[in-house]
Amino acid sequence: xxxxxxxxxxxxxxxxxxxxxxxxxxxxxxxxxxxxxxxxxxxxxxxxxxxxxxxxxxxxxxxxxxxxxxxxxxxxxxxxxxxxxxxxxxxxxxxxxxxxxxxxxxxxxxx
Amino acid sequence: xxxxxxxxxxxxxxxxxxxxxxxxxxxxxxxxxxxxxxxxxxxxxxxxxxxxxxxxxxxxxxxxxxxxxxxxxxxxxxxxxxxxxxxxxxxxxxxxxxxxxxxxxxxxxxxxxx
Numbered sequence: 001x002x003x004x005x006x007x008x009x010x011x012x013x014x015x016x017x018x019x020x021x022x023x024x025x026x027x028x029x030x031x032x033x034x035x036x037x038x039x040x041x042x043x044x045x046x047x048x049x050x051x052x053x054x055x056x057x058x059x060x061x062x063x064x065x066x067x068x069x070x071x072x073x074x075x076x077x078x079x080x081x082x083x084x085x086x087x088x089x090x091x092x093x094x095x096x097x098x099x100x101x102x103x104x105x106x107x108x109x110x111x
Numbered sequence: 112x113x114x115x116x117x118x119x120x121x122x123x124x125x126x127x128x129x130x131x132x133x134x135x136x137x138x139x140x141x142x143x144x145x146x147x148x149x150x151x152x153x154x155x156x157x158x159x160x161x162x163x164x165x166x167x168x169x170x171x172x173x174x175x176x177x178x179x180x181x182x183x184x185x186x187x188x189x190x191x192x193x194x195x196x197x198x199x200x201x202x203x204x205x206x207x208x209x210x211x212x213x214x215x216x217x218x219x220x221x222x223x224x225x
Contacts, residue, residue: 042200042217090154099145100213102154
């Protein structure tokens with residue numbers, strides 16, 4: 001099992017560009033999450049999903065959109081990237097009860 | 112009420128010493144308290160977790176102490192080793208309702224001196 005994988009690992013964007021981060025899990029987990037990690041800020045929840053076809057806002061949802069068309073995939077979109085979105089993005093998945101399993105992260109730099 | 116406050120922000124401990132990281136929460140509905148360990152360039156991974164029906168949980172050199180009345184819990188790393196150098200996050204979670212989500216502390220960067 002690969003666990004949770006994230007694509008791409010690193011990306012540089014110019015302000016105003018758009019991109020999609022892909023998260024895939026092979027553990028048949030119901031729940032999936034997108035976090036951003038910034039120095040001194042810990043992990044902040046952007047959006048999450050409790051099942052295929054459902055999404056909900058987390059702590060810092062502005063500027064991001066998500067979709068969960070398939071149970072194993074959770075996509076995070078940036079429609080118009082801003083320098084404030086420079087961060088490391090982590091995807092995680094979990095069963096309804098138990099541990100969250102994190103991916104290796106995507107490092108995003110917005111110039 | 113949804114915050115989890117973690118301290119210290121950074122910690123330096125001599126090899127063989129005891130590392131202690133503290134967390135406090137406000138929401139009494141939280142019923143699951145995991146600790147995650149994160150090495151540079153990697154995603155966080157579950158280290159140890161506790162539920163509030165016990166006051167302590169030990170796994171090898173790692174122990175969680177839980178004080179329900181004070182709404183505090185802490186991670187103790189005994190005989191700390193250089194390989195324990197990482198960032199540690201405490202977290203709290205409120206059951207598994209449809210809208211459930213985990214609340215993380217801001218993290219503690221631990222450095223073990225060789």
